[in-house]
Amino acid sequence: MQVSKRADLVPTTPIRLMYRVYKYILPEVRLELDRLRVVAERIPDPELRTQALASMNSKQFHCEGGGVYAAANLGARHLLIPLIVSLQTISDYLDNLCDRSTSLDEDDFRLLHQSMLDAVDPDARPRDYYALRAERDDGGYLHELVSTCQKCVKSLPSYEKVQAHVIELVGLYRDLQVYKHIVRERREPQLLGWWKPYRDRFPNLQWNEFAAATGSTLGMFMLFVAASDEELTEEAAIAIYRAYFPHVCGLHIMLDYLIDQEEDRIGGDLNFCNYYADQSALVDRIGDIVHWARKDVLTLPHWRFHRMIIEGLLALYLSDPKVREQPDVKRVSRKLMRGSPLTRLFFWGNSVWIRMQQSSHR
Structure with missing residues (x-):
């Protein structure tokens, strides 16, 4: 596989x-969120405005x-x-809108999430997603988000090498969001039916683990990074897609569901950690x-990264x-952290520090 000349620029420790996260990433992410927050605060509809601001704050x-x-x-x-x-x-x-929706309409959820598919297609024309x-x-809020994504992907030098993989991941993400938010008694049957064509492709995963993997955006983000390299090959793009989906993506969302178990129980939301015999x-x-x-x-x-x-x-x-x-989740966390490598403990300390800094600035 071809290795980029920028290999020495990818952090490996x-x-x-x-250092890069504190100096560049966190400040610039927060500036971008501040820009979007201004747009969200101007949303005319009170429910859409509430959910837009809540999604950014929480x-x-x-x-x-x-x-x-x-x-x-x-x-x-900058892209x-x-x-x-x-x-x-x-x-x-959209997750907030669907979780606390005034609608249980599958077509409504699918149209809302068409915005994500349009966002990763530089040639798509935005439509009325509501x-x-x-x-x-929403005063143009969702169109602003879609337009920002389109401008950026259009400027990535190798986006055509990753676009098909990104669209596949976004399509799976949309399917998941539709099926997990429809009327409660139809959720599991729809998810199981959706899983069947993929069962042989990912034989080591249970249906709930596959579904969790489709809920992650990490594979999309890594493909964006790959597309920022003008020397990217199609072989390298395929390798990234396969390395991230399903296991890295699945780990991401299983952990997300793990810590949200009590919240989902109270809200009556589907949680993929509830499909095991015990903890x-x-x-x-x-x-x-x-x-x-x-x-x-x-x-x-750059496997170390x-x-x-x-x-x-x-x-x-x-x-x-x-x-x-959550006592049960605390016990699970202790077991998963047992024997952790130093790298994980280092990131643990940094995660705690970043949260403390966020709290002090609110």
């Missing part, structure tokens, strides 16, 4: 990565975590950070996915304050 760490990928190519961060922040913000905003719901006037089986399966993810990224040229992403995911989610509030 935790200290170098976090899920800021999603954008900050995604922004870490821009540390792999600082020279392209990567707005792109990652805008696509992640669409994801978080046409099938009561709340419709011990859950720990074993997440441990398996960690093992597969770490093995998969060894196929990539991707290993740091995996350790960072574990540290970020297992250090979340939600863990302490």
Whole structure:
């Protein structure tokens, strides 16, 4: 596989990565979020405005975590950070709209998420994504997010090499968001039917683990970074797609669901961690996915960077304050952290520090 001449620019140690995160990534992600927050505050419809602002306030760490990928190519961060922040913000905003929706209409959810597919297609024409719901006037907020993404992907020098893979991942993401938010009694049957064509392709995964993998944006973000390299080959793009989906992506969302179990129980939301015989089986399966993810990224040229992403995911989610509030999740977290490498402990400490800094600035 062809290795980029910029190989020496990809951080391979935790200290170098976090230096870039503190100096460049976090400040620039927050500036981009501040820009979008101004647009969100002007949304005429009160429900859309509430959900847009709530998604940014409660899920800021999603954008900050995604922004870490821009540390792999600082020279392209002027494209990567707005792109990652805008696509992640669409994801978080629509998740809020669907979770607390006044609608349970499959067609409504599918049309809303068409915005994500349009965002990664530079030639797509934005449309009325709210046409099938009561709340419709967002003052151009969703179109602004879509337009920002389109401008950025259009400027990535090798986007044509990754576009098909990105569209596949976004399409799977949309399917998941539709099926997990429809009327409760239809959710599992629809998800199981959707899973069947993929079962033989990913025989080591259970249906809920595959579904979790489709809910991650990390594969999309890494493909954006790859597309910022004008020397990217189609072979390298395929390798990245395969290294990230399904195991790195699956680990990401299984951890997200792990810490959200109580919140989802109260809200009546589907949670993919609830499909195991007991907490011990859950720990074993997440441990398996960690093992597969770490093995998969060894196929990539800058595998140390991707290993740091995996350790960072574990540290970020297992250090979340939600863990302490849920005794079962706390026990699972302790088991997963047992025997952690120094890299994971380093990222754990940094995750705690970043959250403390965020709290002090609110």
